[in-house]
Amino acid sequence: MKAKKSLGQNFFINKNLGDYIINTLKDTECDSVIEIGPGMGFFTEKLSTVFKNITVIEKDTELARTLQFQFPDIKVLNEDFLNLDLDSLLNTEVSFFGSLPFNVSKPIIRKIIEDKHFTKKSFFIVQKEVAEKYIYKQPYSSLSLTTHIYADCKKIIDISPDSFRPKPNVTSSLISFTPNRKVDNKDIPILEDLINRSFKQPRKNIFNNLRGSQFEKGLNTFKTLRPAQLSLDEFIQIYKYSL
Secondary structure, rough: OOOOOOOOOOEEEOOOHHHHHHHHHHOOOOOOEEEEEEOOOHHHHHHHOOOEEEEOOOOHHHHHHHHHHHHHEEEEEEOOOHHHHHHHHHOOOOEEEEEHHHHHHHHHHHHOOOOOOOOOEEEEEHHHHHHHHHOHHHHHOOHHHHOOOOOOEEEEEEEEEEHHEEOOOOOOOEEEEEEEOOOOOHHHHHHHHHHHHOOOOOOOOHHHHHHHHHOOOHHHHOOOOOHHHOOOHHHHHHHHHHH
8 A cells, every 4th residue: 555645654664673662562561552553554463462452543544444454353443643532532541652654743742641541651653853852861852841741751762764665764763651740730831831931042041031921030040041951840940939
């Protein structure tokens, strides 16, 4: 089946690396998995060796029909994951997995990690450049900081373009997200607003980015620092001192 460029389809074909990735998923300590964007079912078949209950969500109608025929014992939903109501779908703990289309990987991961059903370690294959921005280390990015509010992210392995058909122009990475919410839910929107404002002009110091805002009085000794120099704990400190 020909990949559809409009859906960002690149099908995984590397059998040995696929086996390694599926073996890594045993770390979820969970019986159920939701696979996002299964494509032609390369990983779907292998997931049955790790999980008892498998649900796959495929936006492409033609692929969804093929998957249902190929895997009659697996629940196949012909849906756009971003439009899916997880409350209506889930009644047990699950892990999430997917080799995600590059153009929608960030909103998909965001939807998962901020959801109450994100309780188990989950794994995704994404563009390497994006994967690096998720990693919580200096210099920090707004993505790594806002993600770290919800989860600890780890890069497991880089994946060559040769592992896909059609071959993408970039290297990919397998990354994991482990739930570890560090802030009360009621505080998250304002904390994220603080972080995003601070990175509005990332090359300027944080004082210039927050001047005149409600957060200015909480800057204290951080005024001369650039936002990429501040950890999540330091942003939390600014937020609390601004109350």
